[in-house]
Amino acid sequence: MQDDVGLSLFHDRSTRLRRLIALTAAIPLLLQGCVTIPPPPKTHGSAHSRYTPRATPRIAAAPLDEISPQQAGQCRAHLEARAAAFTPLPDQFYGAGCATVNTVRLTALSGDSQPFAVTNLGPVTCPLADTFAAWARFGVDRAARQYLGSALVKIETMGSYNCRNVAGTDRRSGHATGNAIDVAAFVLADGRRISVLGQWSAGGGQEREFLRVVHLSACKRFGVVLGPDYNVAHHDHFHVELADSGVCR
Ligand SMILES: [Zn+2]
Known part of the structure; x- marks a missing residue:
């Protein structure tokens, strides 16, 4: 100009x-x-709240065609440093906006003093896995100790990759690129299982507070977090997704 x-x-x-x-x-x-x-915000509906920027830095999700082997390697090194148990997966392109690029299969993570399992995960992008690992340790395990007096031993999920649209729209979901995880429950060392379905509304005071603290800490790390207060489709899980949208519901 x-x-x-x-x-x-x-x-x-x-x-x-x-x-x-x-x-x-x-x-x-x-x-x-x-x-x-950046692509337009991916939300599960038109109404959503804005959330202030994350409290901690994270590895940003990159467009599928802009991930260099060097970036992928750096992310995996980052994930290794978090003592995560994972297997790198080959890139797959399924067409129609569905692909798994720079993904890993995550099976275990680490808290301050002990490892814990993560179940039922398919491919997740490495940056999402990295953010998830940090949230699980600092947002979930520590909250479990503080609010419920017991360490985390397992996070149960309802999956990650799924070639589908955001419900009720023609936009691809974050799940269609392995960039979202649905979290269902947290199992503690004392045997308690705190699920979104069972304890979000009907749990004891400490359990409900724990779930709300965990939800809020997810909002500080992930671009999109949706739970039971958002809509009935999320009555049994937290949807956490790497995105720039800033949605916390
Ligand atoms: Zn989801």
């Missing part, structure tokens, strides 16, 4: 205004040439 807005090209206010509007409209197109424009 050689034009300097406000100089001799603009002879009157209306011309200047029209040029400014045109320039403003063109900015996203101009930027597309040099930076990546």
